[in-house]
Amino acid sequence: MTGRDRSGGTRAWGLTVAVLAALAAMWPLLPDYNQITLARVMVFAIFAIGYNILFGYTGLLSLGHALFFAAGLYAAGLGARDGGLTAVPAFLAGILAGAGLAAGVGALALRTAGVAFMIVTLMFAQAGYLALLYFNEWTRGDEGFNLPAASRTVLGLELAGADMRYGTALALFALATLIATWLARSPLGRVMVAVRENEARAAMLGYDTGRVKLAAVTISGAFSGAAGAAYGLIDGYAGATFASVQYSILPLLWVLVGGAGTVLGPLVGAVFMFYLIDLTSGLTDAYMLVAGAVLVLVTLFAPRGIMGEVRRRVARWLP
């Protein structure tokens, strides 16, 4: 058992590192436009990784993750605009905002389960979105605001260029992936999966499932906040649209498509959906039609998602 596990561990880490290396190898080869697009996708993939920790590993389906993404986005954005924060502190502020808000929402929402949990998270996120619109003198509402250029430099390098965007997004994505892979294989990750599979049994075995779930929500919120802050700092823009319900649905979609409970699923799902939507939006304004259709099709025919199917059919060891 341990032997198989260890070899699975080596292969799992190997695959993760190989994917990250491939993304790094593409860096100098890609034209500017693709660098900027892929940088965005990698930031969204961080968001999806955070969502996956809660949904894929712990089995809690949230419909309110836009709240945590927006918390990170606005903490970094307002911190840079009004607080004069530079990129690194602004990013850290984003993580803290995401984690803090998630801990608060989690403490309340986890008193419910199942469908009620979904609706409570949805309602909190909706209240957050409406609050961003309500205080539009400060947040600039739907119109949004640009981050000051001074906040968008790391170690004297401007984040605005395509090269730097890709590099920064890749570095953050790599970090997020490694942390998530480690978390999934850690004792906490194992208990999270146990809660997903059978909460009553995990509780009977002596695990404090309430605390495990709260930890999962908080970690998930921290990743989402990090993604939001990274998005704001890399793209230089913050707006209330990112708090709308669509940005709660999208991470769910990415994770479902890529494969819930797999380490690479979030990236695969985000890349797949982003380019699919990009392709359709060239043809029609109704590009969210594709998102809807994919949601229904995945629910009906591939509830495990792309990487989940690969794991089931080809590679049982897939992380």
Added chain:
Amino acid sequence: MDFGPHLMLAAIEGAVAAAVLALTALGLSLVFGVMRVVNVAHGEFFMLGAVLAWAVAHLVPGPAWAGYLAALVLAPLLVGLLAAAADWVVLKRVQYDPERTIVATIGLLYILQQATLMAYGPEARPVAAPFDARIALPWPEWGPEGLVLTWPWGLGTTAWKLVVIAAAALLVALVFVLVQRSRAGLVMRATQFDRETAQAFGIPVARVFALTFALGAALAAIGGVLVVPIQQAHYLMGGDPLLLSFIVVIIGGLGSLRGTVVAAILIGMSDGIVSVFFSPTLAKILATLLVAFVLIFRPQGLYGTRAA
């Protein structure tokens, strides 16, 4: 304008909102009660009712009322058929698993909304009320004297709004009679009470589910048709009714039809009044937070017997 007339105006707006909301939310409540699933695409059925009303009113020749009456019959029928098909093709296949149904109906929401955008376009289009609002003037006798004279321009729309309130009240009553007095209602309640036993007693549960889903969608569609002379038809108009129906169904108590109607009146009226005096956004923030806290601390709502 004085406070009195202002409040009157707000109360009428609130009553119209409450009436339409009661109808729409009743559809959601019925589906949840009988099938134990949350239909996130419910608001889109409302929107389709309004958009189809526009389409039918334009296709039917003759006076405006003929087109509108045709829409009042055809739009809910078409939406009901569509919903039954969605139930058969999608929901039945995920075996009404609560979480998978929510995800699938989110997909359905985007499909319906975006398909409407493609077919109908991004414009908001008006539909004429079936009669010229100036014909019917029951208004002067209704309010306290003096108030009426303050805003004569308000009389016209008021006539149609009163019709909306009456029609919605009548339909809500019909739904209650259907569920509590008719044989079909008995079958629905039996299915709600215990799906497997109902099946064992020869109730075609799959058909009951499809019909319930269709009925729920049709109620939302009627709401859309009733409201379209007041509020123009637009492909994004399903968002607010969905959110408010959710709020109403949860506060009323999941699965309780009586609770849904009481909460619809409560929420509709207060939403109308708060929106006029403060900001509509603030009203919605308060309502969404109220739902979250009701679910957390009193999951059975006002009248519900069990938690969500």
